[in-house]
Amino acid sequence: MSKPQPQQQTPPFPNKYHVKLVSSSDSKACIICYKPSTTVLLADGNGDFFYVCPGHLLDEQFASPIHPQEYSDLISSQKELTDKKAKLEKDLEMEKPYIWNTVAGYWKDKKEKGEETKYDKLKKELGEVTKGLEDKTKSVNGYKFKLYKLHQDIYKGRIMAHQKKVYSVQRATKIQQEGFFPSVPSHNLE
Incomplete structure (x- = not known):
């Protein structure tokens, strides 16, 4: 029973x-x-x-x-930006001009032609992503x-x-x- x-x-x-x-x-x-x-x-x-x-x-x-859906969306977009920043930093390190490249004349030729190198593009994109990440972090920390x-x-x-x-x-x-x-x-x- x-x-x-x-x-x-x-x-x-x-x-x-x-x-x-x-x-x-x-x-x-x-x-x-x-x-x-x-x-x-x-x-x-x-x-x-x-x-x-x-x-x-x-x-x-x-x-x-x-946590409302709005806050969860902020957290997920912050995580995406963090991942994107880490990937860009890794790519930037791979494209970084080293002294032996300047000796060979590779970077000099690109600069004289006025072309933007892949390194410069990545650097600019990293700056934009970093600024966006800072804004998202402020939004997350200041969320009421x-x-x-x-x-x-x-x-x-x-x-x-x-x-x-x-x-x-x-x-x-x-x-x-x-x-x-x-x-x-x-x-x-x-």
Whole structure:
């Protein structure tokens, strides 16, 4: 006979938080360092929110960004440019003019005719690729993520705080109901 499996409770809100900014007059204490912060993490479905400093979002032990397709495209194009740059550097090294070529007159003839050598073309192309790679790297490093996933321990703490709040509200309403506390006996003692 198989044992019945315990039911998995679905969390009250998903582990997907949107980054929102508020005005400085609406800033509140960060949940980690208690400094005033204007950055708010808001759970999908508005089930949870809290204030946090932007620096804490860089900590992998607190939260990790959810990479959108746009960011993945930037990373892939950066990798392509890096590979292309490495190939061009290798080709450039192969075409590099050495002293024995100038002695033989090979490079001198090309320069006098005004022709652009393969080395010059590769050098120019390498400069363009390097500039493009620098731009992509700046874009990747400066990318502002809008969605974050909390570390599992932090997320569990947020769920526990939410459940504690719900329990407190339920308890307060039960206390207000008539008949919650026992009543004083009404019969006479004689």
